[in-house]
Amino acid sequence: MKKRMFILLLLALSASSLLESFVQAEEAQQVSKASVKLTLSQAQQWARSNSFNLKEAQQTIDRNRIMLKNAGKNLDFIPAGQGNSEEDAASSSAWKGYASSTVSYLESKKQIELAQDQTDYAAIKNYYDVLLADNKVKSSEDALLLAQLEEKAAEAKANRGKISPGDRGTIIQTRIEAQKNVDIAKAALQKALDSLNTQMGQSQGTLYELVDRPVYRKMDNTDLDTLVTRAISASPSVWRQEEAVKLAKMEIKYYTWNSGTDDYEIKQIDVDSAEGGLENTKDQLAETLKSMYFNLQQNEEQYEQMRSNLQNLNKVLDISRKRKERGFATGTEVATNQLKVKQIERNMDELVVQMTLLQHALNKPWSV
Helix, strand or coil, X not given: CHHXXXXXXXXXXXXXXXXXXXXXXXXXXXXXXXXXXXXXXXXXXXXXXXXXXXXXXXXXXXXXXXXXXXXHHCCCCCCCCCECCHHHHHHHHHHHHHHXXXXXXXXXXXXXXXXXHHHHHHHHHHHHHHHHHHHHHXXXXXXXXXXXXXXXXXHHHHHCCCCCHHHHHHHHHHHHXXXXXXXXXXXXXXXXXXHHHHHHCCCCXXXXXXXXXXXXXXXXXXXXXXXXXXXXXXXHHHHHHHHXXXXXXXXXXXXXXXXXXXXXXXXXXXXXXXXXXXXXXXXXXXXXXXXXXXXXXXXXXHHHHHHXXXXXXXXXXXXXXXXXXCCCCCHHHHHHHHHHHHHHHHHHHHHHHHHHHHHHHHHCHHHC
């Protein structure tokens, strides 16, 4: 009898010791080993400074500015409309060339805005990818501690002949798999850090304390039609198609007969094609926004459900802690409930990141 009580005492002490290790590990995870505090704004600023696309877009602006200036030198006068003579053909060609150069210059200015939006979005995603990867490391480490706790309890049961070799082997295998998951999660975190450092032009191996955690914000009351109208008005792709329609119509307005150029009917077909392309671009943009809008609504509903589940899990955790204080629950039970709370909190973080990216994409769908 005394021997049995002694073994039970050892089991309780082992569970208590490992539970304390679990709590200490949780606290240690809150202490950042990072040497650099990094805000999302700073990450975006470094990403812009390091962006090849932005540098190239600026060079394109400079090049198109020169080409526009040169095109203007070829203008003697603005043609009134269609003509028949070689002089009409020359003046019409010069004017259309100038108009085309103007569009190219304006498009290059829009292209740099597009490159900025795309760079900012990529920085947001890379920044939060690091945060989520770090969460997965913490979750896998928590799972490993719990597996170690269960393995320790299994060893105590095995000493008393209270567990089969098969069940004990399963528990040991679970601990081995948990260790592998920690290694996989750490490798994924390193990959996410490398991607962020590469985009920002920072040294590989630099660690960060991410200052800006994802914050849940419900979608504003803007209706879908308003979002679509606003996006179409600001979309670089729509603007490009609108300018293509204008240039196609200009080919008809300043068409020169008997000049050896394409048939007049072909020019009319080009107008129809450009107008069709414009409508198609608008329709595709509207469909993309509708999909994102409804996905965001579903995510919000899912988040509210997860928040309710978290409240319930916290109640269960609190009860298990009180039961353990009175000797009615084991350390394993408390650790399991604590792990469930941490896991849903991290799942909520992941969902908030998804919603943050969706909200950004709804406002600037061309940045994705």
